[in-house]
Amino acid sequence: MREFELLTSVESAQEFIRRHRLSFLYITITGCSVCHALQPQVQKLMTKYPQIQLGTIDAQEVPAVSGSFSVFTAPVLLLYVEGKEYIREARIVHLDLLDEKIGKIYDLVEG
Template identity: 65%
Template sequence: MREFNELQSMEAIEHFITANKLAFLYISQPNCSVCHGLLPQVQTLMEQFPQIQLGHIDAHEVEAVAGRFSIFTVPVLLLFVEGKEFIREARIVHMDLLEEKLKKVYHHMAE
């Protein structure tokens, strides 16, 4: 399973997005059972996409993240390509659909 970088400030989050061509954010909260159940599945899925950089944000710790990314629930999964949001999944994530979306973006970027 791939590990996520813990991002603990808005400055770190913005830098992570701009510094990486493919940046994936997993936004969760400590008291969210869906978040805790989904994270290992996402970590396993991301093994297929080694060039995507992984960042985790605790929305309880970095409260400004909700306003910055218009988040109303957790978990939220965001993929940024060259600083632009390409994929957004929230709350109930269908892993097979997420995998399809990631493959399309990933293989297009690899060309």
């Protein structure tokens, strides 16, 4: 299974997004049961999309993430294409709908 790259600052998260044509950012908070339960499911889903680079950052350890990415809850899942946000999902994520949204964008970009 593919691993998430651990990002430890707002700058590293922004550089991660800039560096990759397709990037997926998973914003979590320490001690969030939803965050920890959802992450392996998202990780498994993302195996279908090998060109999307995966990154994660903890908003509790890096509080500036909340302001920089307009995050008010956790988890927050963000998909970027060439540095532009295309998908934003938060808290309660329906994986089948997320898969459908990502699939459409992925087919357009990589197709």
